[in-house]
Amino acid sequence: MFGTDISMDLIIQYGLQAASALLILAIGAFLAKSAGQYTHRSLAKIEMDAPIRLLLVRVIKGIIFLFTLLVVLQQFGIQIFPLIAGLGVAGVGIGLALQGVFLNLFAGLSIIFTKPFRVGEFIDILGEHGEVQAIDIFTTKLLHLDRSIVVIPNRKIIGEILHNYGKIRQLDLTVGVAYATDLTQAQAAVRKIVSANPRVLQDPAPVIGIALLGDSSINLSVKPWVPIPDYVPAQAELYQTIVEEFRTAGIQIPFPQREILMLKAE
Structure with a gap:
């Protein structure tokens, strides 16, 4: 009967401690979440990069949750300072094992x-x-x-x-025209096409000019600036429009040609 009373007392004692610890953890998690949301709303009003804002929110939540864990440990009668000292000794070995993780952490903070x-x-x-x-x-x-x-x-x-x-990139397009082409007309047609494309930025101004005197063609260089998301679609659109415009204007896009002279042996 005496042993049963002791068991009931222990169950009640540790049951109450466990219940209070869970309650403290729940309150701590709620406070950490609320503090994180409040911090995020407050920092959103300040001009700040998103990674820095996210880091500060996580730091605030981490501090509150760490304080909550310390309170829970004390609730079970665990002495905090000896535990911290023990963790400090163990931390040397843990630090060596997690060296790559810490390097990534410090590098991430440096980038941010x-x-x-x-x-x-x-x-x-x-x-x-x-x-x-x-x-x-x-x-x-x-x-x-x-x-x-x-x-x-x-x-x-x-x-x-x-x-x-x-946040912008310069396209590097090349289109060849025949040597007999009116270069002023060809370049004017390209400028018109580039200016009409809604993906192309007008500032910085597009660069259009002669890039190379090839074997079969004069190569025009077309280098407009576009936002990053428009890099691939703008290239396809400009090439298609240039081909269609050149066909309409009668501007020839030549293919490689070779002249072969047949010498009659005497």
């Missing part, structure tokens, strides 16, 4: 605050290129031209040569 590129810009690095979709703490995600996602660990980015195209 130094801003070598931003979300929406087109970059080329490590043989990969694409539009920056997200800059997270550990990785950076690029959207490739074929709509696939390239995920790069942040530690691979720091210290590498980076080509940042920004």
